[in-house]
Amino acid sequence: MKTIIIAGGNGFLGQVLETNFSKKGFTVKILTRSPKRDNEIYWNAKDLGKWTNNLEHADVLINLTGKSVDCRYTEKNKKLIYDSRIDSTHVLGLATNLCEHPPKLWINSSTATIYRHSTDKEMDEEHGEIGNDFSMNIAKSWEEAFYSIKNPKTRKIAIRTAIVLGRKGGALIPLKNLTKFGLGGKQAEGKQKVSWIHEEDFARAIDFLIEQESASGNFNLSVPKPTDNNTLMKVLRNTMQMPFGINHPKWLLKIGARIIGTETELVLKSRNVIPKRLLQSGFKFKFEQLDVAINDLLHD
Numbered sequence: 570m571k572t573i574i575i576a577g578g579n580g581f582l583g584q585v586l587e588t589n590f591s592k593k594g595f596t597v598k599i600l601t602r603s604p605k606r607d608n609e610i611y612w613n614a615k616d617l618g619k620w621t622n623n624l625e626h627a628d629v630l631i632n633l634t635g636k637s638v639d640c641r642y643t644e645k646n647k648k649l650i651y652d653s654r655i656d657s658t659h660v661l662g663l664a665t666n667l668c669e670h671p672p673k674l675w676i677n678s679s680t681a682t683i684y685r686h687s688t689d690k691e692m693d694e695e696h697g698e699i700g701n702d703f704s705m706n707i708a709k710s711w712e713e714a715f716y717s718i719k720n721p722k723t724r725k726i727a728i729r730t731a732i733v734l735g736r737k738g739g740a741l742i743p744l745k746n747l748t749k750f751g752l753g754g755k756q757a758e759g760k761q762k763v764s765w766i767h768e769e770d771f772a773r774a775i776d777f778l779i780e781q782e783s784a785s786g787n788f789n790l791s792v793p794k795p796t797d798n799n800t801l802m803k804v805l806r807n808t809m810q811m812p813f814g815i816n817h818p819k820w821l822l823k824i825g826a827r828i829i830g831t832e833t834e835l836v837l838k839s840r841n842v843i844p845k846r847l848l849q850s851g852f853k854f855k856f857e858q859l860d861v862a863i864n865d866l867l868h869d
Contacts, residue, residue: 571779572627574672576600576661577614577634581738582730582771586631589772598623600634615656621664629779630672630723632661635711638682639831642703654678654711662718674724674779677715681731681764681791681842683708688760691795693845694729694787704834712787724785726778731791731842735768736866745867748805753814756822759799761839764791767856767866777852789844796859798836808863 573590575583578599590597600612600620612620614634624630634657636649658677665671684692685700692698699705712727734741747753766774771790778784796804806814817825819837826833844852856862 572596574627574630576632585768626670627672630675632677655714658714676726679727679729680708681729686839687841688839691843727787729789731764754816755799756817756836757819762795762841764795764840764842767862791842
């Protein structure tokens with residue numbers, strides 16, 4: 570049975586993966602600042618310590634560490650977003666190289682936000698155009714930190730994950746709440762592309778990449794056909810049997826983002842990302858259709 574180490578594993582995606590691996594009978598250990606359970610190990614995400622012993626003979630190391638981008642981009646928050654990703658990646662790379670028997674595979678988080686805003690061009694790993702703003706530069710720096718560390722005994726994959734739709738976390742929760750209160754209309758023009766993946770397919774894709782021993786480098790984790798914001802909100806309204814939804818013009822989104830302490834980029838950026846390498850490797854999605862995915866997640 571495999572041993573999986575998940576750094577920053579107490580968040581939404583970490584819990585999706587822990588549940589998935591535990592069902593398979595794998596040993597799952599979580600690196601966290603606040604250990605509470607038997608399988609949780611303390612680390613501060615920037616310094617070497619006793620936690621490094623757990624990397625010896627591990628099969629897979631998965632790094633999900635990083636301050637959430639669902640916040641206002643103040644200078645303080647920008648620094649925390651950057652440091653939390655770069656520091657954790659550097660120290661994991663160092664710890665891996667100090668192991669006599671390092672993890673066979675290291676999967677490091679990245680983000681589908683690394684690609685520029687696009688409503689027309691589909692962004693794959695080979696031909697996708699990487700942009701230049703705060704979020705995209707964070708993603709670039711994160712991947713540069715990951716690949717700058719040479720780990721000769723360890724296979725390495727960066728996952729450029731799209732919006733993960735889940736039952737207990739991720740973007741679906743606030744969108745569901747908006748819809749429930751009659752506010753589930755389109756956001757701005759509603760034409761911005763939404764690249765997404767069901768939480769079960771996210772876990773299945775990670776399983777798949779673990780088993781594909783020749784797989785390395787960057788992988789987009791998103792469904793083959795992105796939707797758009799207007800369609801996403803319409804499907805939510807239909808699934809929840811909500812007959813109407815008030816639209817949100819851009820000026821209202823800016824006010825709302827200030828009130829709830831986030832940025833409009835999270836809903837206004839057009840993420841037009843396709844999983845070319847995953848499909849070429851033979852991965853089959855279980856949830857490709859948005860209505861089927863939303864129905865599954867809301868009617869469990």
